[in-house]
Amino acid sequence: MSSNADHIISEVFRLTGIRISNDDPIMAVLLMQRQMFDAAFEHQAQTALANTESIKAYAESIATSVAKLETYREQLLLELTKHTDEQIKGTEDRVYASVAERVVKDVEAANAAFIGRLKKLLVLEFVALGVVLLFLVGVLFFKFN
Numbered sequence: 001m002s003s004n005a006d007h008i009i010s011e012v013f014r015l016t017g018i019r020i021s022n023d024d025p026i027m028a029v030l031l032m033q034r035q036m037f038d039a040a041f042e043h044q045a046q047t048a049l050a051n052t053e054s055i056k057a058y059a060e061s062i063a064t065s066v067a068k069l070e071t072y073r074e075q076l077l078l079e080l081t082k083h084t085d086e087q088i089k090g091t092e093d094r095v096y097a098s099v100a101e102r103v104v105k106d107v108e109a110a111n112a113a114f115i116g117r118l119k120k121l122l123v124l125e126f127v128a129l130g131v132v133l134l135f136l137v138g139v140l141f142f143k144f145n
Contacts, residue, residue: 004034 005022008030012020020026 005031008034 002022005027008027009020009022012018012030
């Protein structure tokens with residue numbers, strides 16, 4: 001206690017320039033104040049340590065919850081991806097069926113038009129062939145007559 005008292009005496013003199021002694025009544029007040037501050041700081045340190053431990057438990061709980069939420073998020077993403085893939089597949093099938101039907105109709109129409117043109121060309125060819133045959137027959141007829 002004398003080291004505390006000596007320290008207090010030297011601090012009071014350094015800060016105020018007033019000399020006090022060990023038997024000065026203010027020393028009792030200063031020593032009690034010092035003891036109360038030390039006890040308060042010790043209590044504060046213990047409270048902070050207890051609060052840190054309590055926060056640590058909450059932090060572990062939060063970390064566990066975050067891990068669970070991450071797992072849940074991954075599951076949701078997998079389900080969403082699966083659902084989206086199913087939607088895309090269904091849409092692809094409907095679009096393909098719709099487009100295929102139109103393509104078949106368009107090809108049939110184009111084939112019909114092409115066949116119609118071929119028939120006209122065939123008729124024109126027969127007409128031209130007929131004309132050529134008639135011309136040949138006419139030439140042969142006039143040549144031998």
